[in-house]
Amino acid sequence: ILNVEQSPQSLHVQEGDSTNFTCSFPSSNFYALHWYRWETAKSPEALFVMTLNGDEKKKGRISATLNTKEGYSYLYIKGSQPEDSATYLCAFPPYNQGGKLIFGQGTELSVKP
Amino acid sequence: EAEVAQSPRYKITEKSQAVAFWCDPISGHATLYWYRQILGQGPELLVQFQDESVVDDSQLPKDRFSAERLKGVDSTLKIQPAELGDSAMYLCASSSQGFQNTEAFFGQGTRLTVV
Numbered sequence: 240i241l242n243v244e245q246s247p248q249s250l251h252v253q254e255g256d257s258t259n260f261t262c263s264f265p266s267s268n269f270y271a272l273h274w275y276r277w278e279t280a281k282s283p284e285a286l287f288v289m290t291l292n293g294d295e296k297k298k299g300r301i302s303a304t305l306n307t308k309e310g311y312s313y314l315y316i317k318g319s320q321p322e323d324s325a326t327y328l329c330a331f332p333p334y335n336q337g338g339k340l341i342f343g344q345g346t347e348l349s350v351k352p
Numbered sequence: 353e354a355e356v357a358q359s360p361r362y363k364i365t366e367k368s369q370a371v372a373f374w375c376d377p378i379s380g381h382a383t384l385y386w387y388r389q390i391l392g393q394g395p396e397l398l399v400q401f402q403d404e405s406v407v408d409d410s411q412l413p414k415d416r417f418s419a420e421r422l423k424g425v426d427s428t429l430k431i432q433p434a435e436l437g438d439s440a441m442y443l444c445a446s447s448s449q450g451f452q453n454t455e456a457f458f459g460q461g462t463r464l465t466v467v
Binding site: 245248270271280281282283290332336337338340341344345 | 385387392397408449451453459
């Protein structure tokens with residue numbers, strides 16, 4: 240069974256706190272790992288597409304790491320701001336299945352001022 | 353900036369009624385996906401098109417759901433008859449070549465409420 244697990248399911252932090260989420264995925268026949276941010280009333284927006292073991296990517300205060308051998312990725316937000324409040328989704332494309340994405344259930348982040 | 357367009361944004365319908373959603377992908381994107389996201393869960397693929405052909409509809413409840421992409425451009429997803437359990441967000445996404453190592457571009461979704 241191809242499954243993506245994210246934790247925690249929800250997170251409430253104060254402005255200025257740093258936080259991180261976990262995404263676990265099948266490690267065999269790895270193609271890529273995607274992270275998306277989905278703000279209320281907007282489209283899900285790609286943050287990172289990661290393909291290499293050990294890869295680290297950064298966009299502003301948000302960064303992500305990837306371990307393809309053990310099947311996990313971490314997303315970090317440094318100094319959370321209220322505008323970071325969103326659902327963060329990770330997803331992977333299973334090997335040889337037409338390029339579709341399998342999503343985790345998401346981590347819902349709420350940042351209070 | 354190119355966007356995936358979806359309409360309507362919100363739809364409330366009574367159970368047993370028919371409902372339809374429309375998606376216009378980014379120009380030139382051959383691959384189009386319809387996903388359904390039930391509250392508290394991740395998006396789940398309903399159907400995938402490559403141009404006008406269905407590539408994967410294994411999770412589409414075919415007794416009540418249908419999808420088409422007649423000219424390989426825009427697409428319509430229909431539910432008939434709608435059931436209470438169909439209440440969800442319906443997302444459309446497109447890609448030039450699948451998501452192996454390229455990002456997905458999503459529309460804003462259609463929030464369906466069945467009453």
